[in-house]
Amino acid sequence: MRARTLADLSAPLLTLRLLTAEFAHLPAPTVEVSPIYPERLELTFHDDFAAFEVWREALSIAPESVVHRVQVGGQTNVLRVHATFVGAELELIGYAKVPATAPVLAGSGAPS
Numbered sequence: 001m002r003a004r005t006l007a008d009l010s011a012p013l014l015t016l017r018l019l020t021a022e023f024a025h026l027p028a029p030t031v032e033v034s035p036i037y038p039e040r041l042e043l044t045f046h047d048d049f050a051a052f053e054v055w056r057e058a059l060s061i062a063p064e065s066v067v068h069r070v071q072v073g074g075q076t077n078v079l080r081v082h083a084t085f086v087g088a089e090l091e092l093i094g095y096a097k098v099p100a101t102a103p104v105l106a107g108s109g110a111p112s
Helices: 006-022 049-058
Strands: 030-034 037-045 067-071 076-085 088-097
Touching: 006 030, 006 037, 006 076, 006 088, 037 049, 049 076, 049 088
Parallel strands: 037 088
Antiparallel strands: 030 037, 067 076, 076 088
């Protein structure tokens, strides 16, 4: 197998350039382009689903396409969706902490 070149990453890099031009006003994601998946552009949003949702809506990705998971022992919500945008595989990923629930203390009068 030959080594990948920067030219092999042209689809996701062109997509990133177009997204930057069209959606410069949107929240900045963490961006990943990798020679392991040369057709994929990954945009990741940490600590808040709001930025994920703004991008999903801007890209007209259907909400029912989003997959929700919980990881890190139930502490982190993860939203993930795949789409195609100008020839690249686009993956949006959002991470947010699972809200803590207040523990019920014995003798607090709360029903058990």
